[in-house]
Amino acid sequence: MKKALFAIVMVAVFFCFVSADGAGGEKRPAYPQTRKVDVVDDYHGVKVADPYRWLEDDNAPEVKAWVEEQNRLTFAYLNAIPCRAGIEKRLEELFNYPRYSAPFRVGEYYFFSKNNGLQNQSVIYYQKGLDGEPQVFVDANALSADGTVRIGLLGESQDNRYMAIARSEAGSDWQEIRVMEIASARELPDRLRWVKFSGAGWSGDGFFYSRYDAPQAGEELKAKNENQKVYYHKLGDPQEKDALVFADAAHPLRYYGAGVSEDGRYLFLGISEGTHGSEVRFRDLGKADDAFHTLCPGFEFDYSPIDNIGGSFLVHTNDGAPNYRVVLIDGANPERGNWKTVIPEGPEVLLGAGTAGGKLFCHYLKDVATRVTQHDLAGRLEREIALPGLGTAGGFGGKKEDTTLFYTFTSFNYPPVIFRYDIASGASTLFRKSEAKFVPEDYEVRQVFYSSQDGTRVPMFIVHKKGLKRDGGNPALLYAYGGFNASMSPYFSAANLVFLENGGVYAVANIRGGGEYGEAWHKAGMLEKKQNVFDDFIAAAEYLVREKYTAPARLAVSGASNGGLLVGAVMTQRPDLFRVALPAVGVMDMLRYHKFTVGWGWAVEYGSSDDPVQFKYLHAYSPLHNLRDGVRYPATLVTTADHDDRVFPAHSFKFIATLQEKQRGDNPVLIRVETRSGHGSSNLRKAIEISADTWAFVFKNLGMTCK
Secondary structure: OOOOOOOOOOOOOOOOOOOOHHHHEEEEEEEOOOOOOOEEEOOOOOEOOOOOOHHHHHOOHHHHHHHHHHHHHHHHHHHHHOOOHHHHHHHHHHHOOOOOOOEEEEOOEEEEEEEEEOOOOOOEEEEEEEOOOOEEEEEEHHHHOOOOOEEEEEEEOOOOEEEEEEEEEEEOOEEEEEEOOOOEEEOOOOEEEEEEOOOOOEEEEEEEEEOOOOOOOOOOOOOOOOOOOOEEOOOOHHHHEEEEEEEEOOOOEHHHEEEEEEOOEEEEEEEEEOOEEEEEEEEEEEOOOOOEEEEEOOOOOEEEEEEEEEEEEEEEOOOOOOOOEEEEEEEEOOOHHHHHHEEEEOOOHHHHHHHHHHEEEEEEEEOOEEEEEEEEEOOOEEEEOOOOOOOOEEEEOOOOOOOOEEEEEEEEEEEEEEEEEOOOOEEEEEOOOOOOOOHHHHHEEEEEEEEEEOEEEEEEEEEEEOOOOOOOOOOEEEEEEOOOOOOOOOOOOOOOOOHHHHHOOOEEEEEOOOOOOHHHHHHHOOHHHHHHHHHHHHHHHHHHHHOOOOOHEEEEEEOOOHHHHHHHHHHHHHOOOEEEEEEEOOOOOOOHHHHHOOOHHHHHHHHHOHHHHHHHHHHHHOHHHOOOOOOOEEEEEEEOOOOOOOOOHHHHHHHHHHHHHHEEEOOOOEEEEEEEOOOOOOOOOHHHHHHHHHHHHHHOOOOOOOO
């Protein structure tokens, strides 16, 4: 990374407000005078200036001072909003109810998580049998004063004696793997550091896991993560003694993950060059020094091993099936011509498949709503599982000997409820009802379909209070993601109730780039076709205006991560269509994103500026590079966090500095930088605070009043 060789100029900001040319006597914030440097890059003959390159040095005192000044300005603005305190209080009320995860069995124990209401982290419990007394297995709230340590369960040993856990701090993707004895809930001394995106594949008296080499001091949160390796850790050994299982120095920009089959016989090695496209290899752990064999060659398609039946493997894949299928592959004869289709491709996307109780469960999406079917292992349909309605179901996982499973169902007006499922009879019974302070009958959920610019039919969910008048005067917020094959299926959000209660219209557009209609829908919104994603989102906003749900002056747009890129792009292309823009932890510099942390893994989705053809379309929509002088952009609140080591915060820093420089008029353009947090809020307190600030910003700039 280039560092500007200039003397440090301290940034100044004044907490008064100066007059601007806006209507109604509005005042324009006095933004920090962010200095500019003379940095110009040559991309295949095209000169591109990067005057705020110095903001990429997150450890520099000047950058830290700049962040502090920006935060002072932003919080002064937010704290002056009259209803901000009331919004936070209401959010606390809405979140203050018990929330559970679905239980799962490990030997004689059932594990689940519970949050009493306002705990920063959910507590992991376990109990003997379904009727046992719950006991605390691990309480992350006791591990740090500020509640920003998180604990996740990675998997149990084959004999059900031990559980590998992942510990992360302050929202970072870096994890430390530890081990707990299940019966005693005692933590062992094992400490495995510099782990990212890894499971724990148990075998014998240890497990396989993936890690990186230790980064240089000070570079932990921004350095490019390369050369991931797979190791085997034996319980009780220091990490330095872990055995290297797989490394490939010739391909440093690949992910390598290890997993073990349920019967403990096979080690799977998953390899990918980014966020889609994979290769699967396997090794017979019963044979000493057995080499890895290729089961599914990479990297054009996606492959997910489900289970093994003897020496054959059930695999979920889009190879030869854009809507996915399940195939059975003979490990001794893995060539494609020998594959047997178990679940054929259908008209609806087969989102995923798994086994439990000797059965195969398939999760489909039909116009973005979940369908679940149960089959025998040969693929014969036994039943479609009756769900409470149109929404999202998750779960149905278990082991071969399980007879009972658990799943969760939710929708926009249906708080998560846990059901118990009997595999033999197919009967679902209510296991745990939600205690959310919410009356579903007060709200209406509609699914509509609209036409994008090229005529593509796109679905969208619209949620609002019953009795809403479609007169074009309602405040509305439009949300979408549009990338990485991710499907935005219906979900319940306590945070969104603040907006809905006050007459807001909440809309979720299922735009291209996602996985709602299979790989074809995904590919229609990636690489050189990324503009389709922005066109779909703009068309969704135009639909809401045309159908008189709202008007441009009362419309906010929101998205996070890849969705932050979406918001950044559409606000540069159609600044007239939105009154408020909320790009969160967004990928804003499309020319340099691949130079930080794991950004290189997104090149299969976006393309890379290193390629002359891909540079052209990246440069054409990159939010940072398409902000123009003298344009009245929407009121904008950019949000990021100091420990976001997935989308490096400098994306947001450079974007807001450029936006503040170029903005014309009175619409405020501010950045909120959270501390000790990452790509998502690191604890509930921070989540409530950022939600309160965001809604306060929306309320003020859409002209809403709190009821």
